[in-house]
Structures are given as structure tokens and as C-alpha cells.
Amino acid sequence: MITTYPRAIRGTRTLPYLAGASVLVGAIASFMALVWAPADAVQGDVQRIMYVHVPAAWLAYLAFVVVFLASVAWLWGHSPLADAVAVASAEIGVMFTGLAIVLGSIWAKPTWGVWWTWEPRLVTTAVMFSMYAGYLLLRSLSSDFERRATRAAVVGAIAVLNVPIVHLSVTWMNALHQLPSVLRPGPPALDGRMYATLLVAVAAFTLLYASLLVARVGIERRRRSDAGRSEG
Amino acid sequence: MRLRRAWLVAERDLRGERAQPDGLAAAVGLTAILVFVESLLVGPATAAATPAVACGLLWIALTLGAILAITRSFDRELEDDALESVLTLPGGADALYLGKVLAATLLLTLVSLAGTALTVLLLDLEVSLPGHLGLVTLGGALAIPPTVTLYVAISLRLRARALVVPLLAVPALVPQLIAASAGAAAAITGDAGGSFAWCALLVATALVSAIAGLTIGPAAIE
Numbered sequence: 160m161i162t163t164y165p166r167a168i169r170g171t172r173t174l175p176y177l178a179g180a181s182v183l184v185g186a187i188a189s190f191m192a193l194v195w196a197p198a199d200a201v202q203g204d205v206q207r208i209m210y211v212h213v214p215a216a217w218l219a220y221l222a223f224v225v226v227f228l229a230s231v232a233w234l235w236g237h238s239p240l241a242d243a244v245a246v247a248s249a250e251i252g253v254m255f256t257g258l259a260i261v262l263g264s265i266w267a268k269p270t271w272g273v274w275w276t277w278e279p280r281l282v283t284t285a286v287m288f289s290m291y292a293g294y295l296l297l298r299s300l301s302s303d304f305e306r307r308a309t310r311a312a313v314v315g316a317i318a319v320l321n322v323p324i325v326h327l328s329v330t331w332m333n334a335l336h337q338l339p340s341v342l343r344p345g346p347p348a349l350d351g352r353m354y355a356t357l358l359v360a361v362a363a364f365t366l367l368y369a370s371l372l373v374a375r376v377g378i379e380r381r382r383r384s385d386a387g388r389s390e391g
Numbered sequence: 392m393r394l395r396r397a398w399l400v401a402e403r404d405l406r407g408e409r410a411q412p413d414g415l416a417a418a419v420g421l422t423a424i425l426v427f428v429e430s431l432l433v434g435p436a437t438a439a440a441t442p443a444v445a446c447g448l449l450w451i452a453l454t455l456g457a458i459l460a461i462t463r464s465f466d467r468e469l470e471d472d473a474l475e476s477v478l479t480l481p482g483g484a485d486a487l488y489l490g491k492v493l494a495a496t497l498l499l500t501l502v503s504l505a506g507t508a509l510t511v512l513l514l515d516l517e518v519s520l521p522g523h524l525g526l527v528t529l530g531g532a533l534a535i536p537p538t539v540t541l542y543v544a545i546s547l548r549l550r551a552r553a554l555v556v557p558l559l560a561v562p563a564l565v566p567q568l569i570a571a572s573a574g575a576a577a578a579i580t581g582d583a584g585g586s587f588a589w590c591a592l593l594v595a596t597a598l599v600s601a602i603a604g605l606t607i608g609p610a611a612i613e
Contacts, residue, residue: 286565293559
């Protein structure tokens with residue numbers, strides 16, 4: 160079965176363009192983040208982790224909103240494509256939430272003096288991570304396609320509530336984590352070059368997300384058609 | 392009509408528990424054992440200094456007890472082949488979900504009152520506001536079942552259900568657990584306003600999770 164996956168990926172026409180664009184924009188973002196953008200006046204170079212930490216967190220939000228939309232689409236019309244998009248997006252979202260937590264932890268050690276602290280943004284992100292990990296576990300324990308997709312869609316539709324909770328936790332509660340710098344009322348609270356670098360990094364990560372999503376949906380659809388053939 | 396069906400489901404569940412109280416016995420037994428061991432580990436001195444620790448451990452024990460009782464309630468339906476007949480009725484899945492939530496709330500009220508009394512007794516806690524503590528306990532018993540019932544219903548007929556339900560339900564219950572623990576600690580230390588505020592949050596989470604469960608949960612019941 161494994162031998163069929165690369166063929167499935169190659170079969171997706173848009174994938175090479177998306178992957179190429181994400182590599183190109185990623186290279187530009189790396190140059191901007193490491194060379195062009197100034198070092199932070201207080202934190203120094205350690206602040207540059209922001210150019211991967213924030214896009215990873217943004218991508219997690221995006222991925223989980225896509226899971227929600229795909230889950231609703233499955234419950235509405237039972238389209239196999241919706242289920243494939245949901246599982247693909249959930250896997251990418253979990254991966255990038257984990258990455259955001261690890262990168263945040265690496266940044267926190269020199270800045271806050273600890274790897275982890277019981278702070279609202281960190282706790283709500285960890286809860287979101289565990290809920291979507293549970294979503295993936297739920298999917299892995301059933302081989303009946305229809306039932307698995309319906310169960311997962313219900314969880315995927317509910318778990319999206321975590322996204323606004325994580326984002327707004329720093330404004331609702333007394334938080335150590337800094338307040339939103341970009342997604343907030345008023346202009347961004349960032350230096351112009353830092354803001355431009357962050358936007359390019361977010362674009363690179365979004366293209367990476369799109370590439371991974373297209374590739375993973377291709378794999379899922381291929382798996383499904385293989386399973387259908389073997390059943391037939 | 393659906394409310395009436397939901398009440399019938401709850402009534403049948405409670406009658407089943409009265410005839411053979413295995414769900415209630417399992418929930419009370421597990422909660423009692425956990426509270427006993429936790430009280431042994433924490434000790435009266437620590438509990439008196441930081442009542443939030445004892446309350447947090449109590450509500451984790453009650454959550455696990457609720458998961459046991461609700462899982463047992465659905466297992467009884469499966470063993471009796473009663474699920475299909477309820478689900479074939481119009482609005483059957485809604486009635487089943489709501490009925491299970493109602494029955495579980497009543498059972499958890501008993502379990503949580505017993506668990507709270509046992510914690511107070513074993514840790515020799517001086518409760519400044521016993522009425523408020525009772526209110527928070529009722530709020531917690533109201534807030535936990537809608538979420539647990541939803542995840543038990545989703546995992547019905549799933550292999551490794553015992554693994555999936557706690558993994559899905561416990562993270563979703565974080566706000567309820569924080570509110571119940573902090574509210575109980577506030578009642579013990581004599582903070583009336585704090586315990587009321589946490590109790591209001593418990594009622595709000597109960598409403599939100601019940602509405603979410605009723606909106607989307609029945610789609611997954613099969």
C-alpha cells in the first residue's frame with residue numbers, strides 16, 4: 160500500500176507549484192528574519208523565534224478552522240472529500256500546534272527564565288493540542304469509513320471553540336504572554352521591518368500548509384479508493 | 392414530545408440503576424477510593440493551608456466517576472439491545488442524549504455530595520460556607536454530564552472506548568474542573584462572592600455544553 164502514496168502525490172497537479180512557492184517564499188522569509196529585520200532592542204536575537212513561532216500558531220488556527228468547515232461539510236453532505244480535508248488539516252494543525260508550543264518554550268527559557276509556566280495562553284494551547292490529538296486518536300480506532308467520519312466530524316465541529324479561546328485568553332485573563340501584536344484592534348504593535356518579515360513568514364507557512372494539505376488529501380483519497388477496490 | 396421521550400429515557404435509566412445499581416456503585420466506589428488515596432497523599436495540614444488542592448483532586452475523582460457511570464449506562468442499552476428502538480423514533484437520538492444527561496446529572500449529584508462529604512471528613516476541613524459548598528457541588532454535578540455524555544455517545548461501539556472517552560472528555564472539561572475546584576475552595580475559605588461567581592460559570596458551561604451536545608451530538612449516535 161505504501162508504494163501507492165508517492166504516485167498519489169504526483170497525481171496532484173497543483174502540488175509542485177505550491178511546494179515550489181512555499182520553498183521560495185520560505186527562503187525569502189529566512190533571509191528577512193535572520194539578516195534584514197533588526198534585532199529586538201530588549202530581547203536581542205532570541206526574538207527572531209517569533210518569525211517561526213507566530214506563523215506556526217497562525218497555521219494551527221487556520222488548520223483547525225478548516226477542520227471545522229470540513230466537518231460541517233461532512234455532516235451536511237457526507238462528501239468523502241470533506242472528510243479527507245478534515246483529517247489532513249487536523250494532522251497538520253496538531254503538528255504545527257506542537258511546533259508552536261516547542262518554539263514558544265525555547266523562547267520562554269531565556270526570556271521568562273522557565274521552559275513552561277501556568278499561563279492562560281500556554282494552558283489553553285496545550286488543551287487545544289490534546290483535544291485535536293484525541294480527535295486523531297478517535298479516527299485511528301475505527302475502520303468503518305462512514306462512522307469514523309461522522310464521529311470525527313462531531314468532535315471537529317466542537318473542538319474549534321478552542322481557537323478563539325486560545326487567541327483571546329491573553330486579553331481575558333491576567334497573562335504573562337504578550338497581547339496580540341497583529342490580530343488586534345488598531346495598527347500592528349511592531350516595527351515596520353519586523354512586521355513585513357512576519358507577514359512574509361506567515362505567507363511562507365500558509366503556502367507550506369496548502370502544499371501539505373493537498374498532498375495529504377491526495378493520500379487520503381488514494382487510500383479510500385484502494386480500500387474501496389479491495390472491498391469490491 | 393421530545394422532552395417527554397427524554398424523560399422516559401432518563402426514568403428508564405434511573406429505574407435500571409435502582410434495580411441493579413452497578414453504574415452508581417462503580418462511580419461511588421472509584422470516587423471513594425480516589426478521595427481516600429488523595430487524602431492520604433495530601434494530608435489535613437496541606438488541605439487546610441491550600442484547600443484548592445484537595446478540591447481539585449476531588450473533582451478529578453468525580454469526573455472519572457462520572458465517566459464510569461455514563462459509560463455503564465450506555466453499555467446497559469447495548470446489552471439490552473434497546474438502543475435501536477429508541478433511535479428509530481423521530482428525534483430519538485436527541486431524546487437519548489438528553490435523557491442520559493438528565494439521569495447522569497441526578498446520579499452525579501448523589502456521587503458528588505458523597506465525595507464532598509468524604510473529603511471534608513477525611514481531611515478534617517473546616518468549611519466556612521457549607522451552603523455555598525453544596526451549591527458549587529450541585530453546579531459541578533450539572534456541568535460535567537453534558538460533555539461526558541456527548542463523548543461517550545460518540546465513542547459508542549468503538550473499540551478502546553475506555554481509552555478514548557477520558558482522552559476526549561477531560562480536556563473539554565478543563566473550564567468545569569477549574570470552576571468546581573476554585574468554587575469549592577472559595578466556599579471552604581469563606582469567599583461567598585467567589586463561590587457564587589464560580590457556580591455561575593458552572594451553570595453557564597452546563598448550558599453551553601448541553602446546547603452544543605444537543606445540536607451536534609445526536610448526529611454521531613448510532
